[in-house]
Amino acid sequence: MKALSAIYTIWYRNVLKYFRMRSRIIGSLGMPFFFLVIIGFGLNSTISIPGMQVDYVEFIAPGIIAMSILFSSMFSGVQLVIDKQVGFLKETLVAPVSRLHLMIGQALGGATTALMQGILVLIISLFIGVNLPGISGILIALLFMFLIGLAFTSVGIAFASRMEDTHGFQLIVNFVLFPVFFLSGALFPLDRIPDWLSFLTYIDPLTYGVEGIRYGMLGVSQIAPMLSFTALGGFLIAMLLLGSLLFNKIKI
Amino acid sequence: MQKDLKQQDLNMELIKVQQLVKKFDELVAVDDVSFSIGQGEVFGFLGPNGAGKTTTLSILSTLLKPTSGKAYVNGYDVENQKSQVRKSIGVVFQDPTLDEELTARENMDIHGRLYGMRNRREKIDELLKLVELENRKNQLVKQFSGGMKRRLEIARGLLHEPQILFLDEPTLGLDPQTRNHLWDYIRELNRRKGVTIILTTHYMDEAEKLSDRVAIIDHGKIIAMDTPKALKEQLGGSLIRIESPQSNKIYEKLDGLTWLNTKNPHNGYVDVTLKNAEQRVAEVIKLLNDVPIESVSLQIPTLEDVFLSYTGKTIREQEATAKDRIRQRQKASRR
Numbered sequence: 001m002k003a004l005s006a007i008y009t010i011w012y013r014n015v016l017k018y019f020r021m022r023s024r025i026i027g028s029l030g031m032p033f034f035f036l037v038i039i040g041f042g043l044n045s046t047i048s049i050p051g052m053q054v055d056y057v058e059f060i061a062p063g064i065i066a067m068s069i070l071f072s073s074m075f076s077g078v079q080l081v082i083d084k085q086v087g088f089l090k091e092t093l094v095a096p097v098s099r100l101h102l103m104i105g106q107a108l109g110g111a112t113t114a115l116m117q118g119i120l121v122l123i124i125s126l127f128i129g130v131n132l133p134g135i136s137g138i139l140i141a142l143l144f145m146f147l148i149g150l151a152f153t154s155v156g157i158a159f160a161s162r163m164e165d166t167h168g169f170q171l172i173v174n175f176v177l178f179p180v181f182f183l184s185g186a187l188f189p190l191d192r193i194p195d196w197l198s199f200l201t202y203i204d205p206l207t208y209g210v211e212g213i214r215y216g217m218l219g220v221s222q223i224a225p226m227l228s229f230t231a232l233g234g235f236l237i238a239m240l241l242l243g244s245l246l247f248n249k250i251k252i
Numbered sequence: 253m254q255k256d257l258k259q260q261d262l263n264m265e266l267i268k269v270q271q272l273v274k275k276f277d278e279l280v281a282v283d284d285v286s287f288s289i290g291q292g293e294v295f296g297f298l299g300p301n302g303a304g305k306t307t308t309l310s311i312l313s314t315l316l317k318p319t320s321g322k323a324y325v326n327g328y329d330v331e332n333q334k335s336q337v338r339k340s341i342g343v344v345f346q347d348p349t350l351d352e353e354l355t356a357r358e359n360m361d362i363h364g365r366l367y368g369m370r371n372r373r374e375k376i377d378e379l380l381k382l383v384e385l386e387n388r389k390n391q392l393v394k395q396f397s398g399g400m401k402r403r404l405e406i407a408r409g410l411l412h413e414p415q416i417l418f419l420d421e422p423t424l425g426l427d428p429q430t431r432n433h434l435w436d437y438i439r440e441l442n443r444r445k446g447v448t449i450i451l452t453t454h455y456m457d458e459a460e461k462l463s464d465r466v467a468i469i470d471h472g473k474i475i476a477m478d479t480p481k482a483l484k485e486q487l488g489g490s491l492i493r494i495e496s497p498q499s500n501k502i503y504e505k506l507d508g509l510t511w512l513n514t515k516n517p518h519n520g521y522v523d524v525t526l527k528n529a530e531q532r533v534a535e536v537i538k539l540l541n542d543v544p545i546e547s548v549s550l551q552i553p554t555l556e557d558v559f560l561s562y563t564g565k566t567i568r569e570q571e572a573t574a575k576d577r578i579r580q581r582q583k584a585s586r587r
Contacts, residue, residue, distance in 0.1 A: 002368055009365035017353055087349035091408075094313055095366040096338040252315060 006097040010105025018113040032068040032121045061125040062213035063186025069118040073149045076110030077156025103247040110153030118145045141216030148209035151236040154243035161246035205235040272321035281307040283472035296463030297452040300570040304472040305452035342409030346420040352394035367412035379407040399430035419451040456555045490529030495521040495546040
């Protein structure tokens with residue numbers, strides 16, 4: 001009960017701050033929107049996906065949703081760096097609350113805001129030609145979206161635990177984000193690529209998230225949904241452990 | 253300022269520190285420190301920056317582990333009973349720890365939630381009123397002045413009704429008027445709510461005005477600990493300087509009296525040292541009724557003089573060397 005209330009408090013603070021920054025919500029929708037519209041429609045007529053009865057726009061929509069969650073969740077770690085700088089972290093560390101609960105609250109808060117960001121992109125995609133999946137499809141997509149958010153928020157917290165300034169944090173995160181996104185199979189099918197590239201896509205945890213969302217939204221995927229779930233879930237647990245470990249080591 | 257000391261004696265051990273040592277690599281930040289603090293007391297740590305005041309507070313508030321020694325807060329061990337210790341204390345850190353993107357009320361609310369408080373709303377309103385921020389409770393903290401932020405932090409530190417409040421340099425960087433205002437709040441809190449207050453400061457006047465007892469700390473060691481009055485009296489009392497064309501005559505009249513100590517440097521004045529000089533200056537002058545006097549000046553010793561007498565340096569001089577210690581400390585704690 002006490003643990004829940006601590007986790008809830010930290011979660012609540014993150015969500016409260018998210019809704020307060022409307023410009024940031026709108027701003028971070030820009031990139032996924034242009035990806036969907038320009039790349040999606042630009043390549044729609046030239047690319048057909050072998051073995052799937054879907055347009056290219058429909059094919060990349062889950063990938064772009066995953067991208068917006070990836071970016072939003074990783075960057076949510078910057079809040080921890082800011083909390084260190086402005087001292088708010090001390091206020092939470094001196095409260096009668098365990099660090100594990102603080103970390104879980106922070107991770108759930110970041111995952112929730114990232115999920116909302118993903119839902120907004122999902123809604124945008126419905127307006128540009130993606131068909132609304134059935135209820136079970138939506139739930140499967142949301143589940144994978146949340147798992148991506150929680151896993152990569154934990155990665156963000158792990159980085160943020162070791163960083164002292166926001167610029168450094170952003171540099172490091174950007175360095176990781178782009179390969180993770182481009183290798184994830186968000187933009188291209190997983191077969192008919194060179195072996196070395198195929199290898200990289202299969203070790204990229206985001207691949208399993210994209211495939212999971214794709215299965216939910218389109219009903220077809222290249223990786224079996226249970227395998228995607230297991231791989232992403234395993235990555236999530238590893239990242240939660242890593243994030244907690246590093247958060248626990250923060251010195252003030 | 254003097255409170256009923258007998259009452260304090262009943263519970264002298266709300267905080268008990270025994271041979272506390274904290275080392276950062278080679279640097280000894282806290283060096284074999286022992287003291288106890290009683291319920292309802294305002295206890296001041298006075299010393300230059302880098303003397304070990306903040307480190308001591310960090311250990312008492314469970315944020316740092318001592319290298320050796322023991323510390324008990326409200327009867328709980330700071331190393332093994334962190335959660336109970338944290339519930340017993342409110343902490344106002346030296347640097348601000350507010351979320352500036354949230355309002356005053358939201359900052360208070362999050363604090364209340366973290367401490368598992370159920371009926372927060374009334375308590376929050378009451379405390380914001382106490383620090384005169386009730387009209388600004390829905391304003392974002394980033395719009396607040398330095399003094400307002402400090403007041404909000406003090407209110408927040410009291411929200412969960414701790415028995416003990418730690419104030420680390422509570423008026424650092426504030427203008428004189430705001431400082432005076434804050435001192436009033438702190439005294440009021442202590443008097444009305446009975447909160448035991450432990451503050452650190454490198455301002456002499458702050459330590460003197462607020463504290464029932466002062467520990468003078470330098471290079472990690474407590475070098476003197478008593479009431480401000482007693483500390484100053486150890487210096488032998490205040491100095492009365494009497495200027496007169498007939499200083500020899502004055503010297504003759506006063507020399508030999510047991511309750512004062514007279515010096516006659518033959519420079520047209522006589523220096524008289526005695527205890528409680530401010531009350532007894534009239535008595536001294538009365539003895540000299542037929543001698544012409546040009547001027548009388550009274551020099552009451554300050555804690556600065558006490559610090560000087562123990563360390564041979566003023567606090568300001570000591571701070572120049574202490575800056576190196578802080579740098580070393582920061583380097584050490586980064587590792």
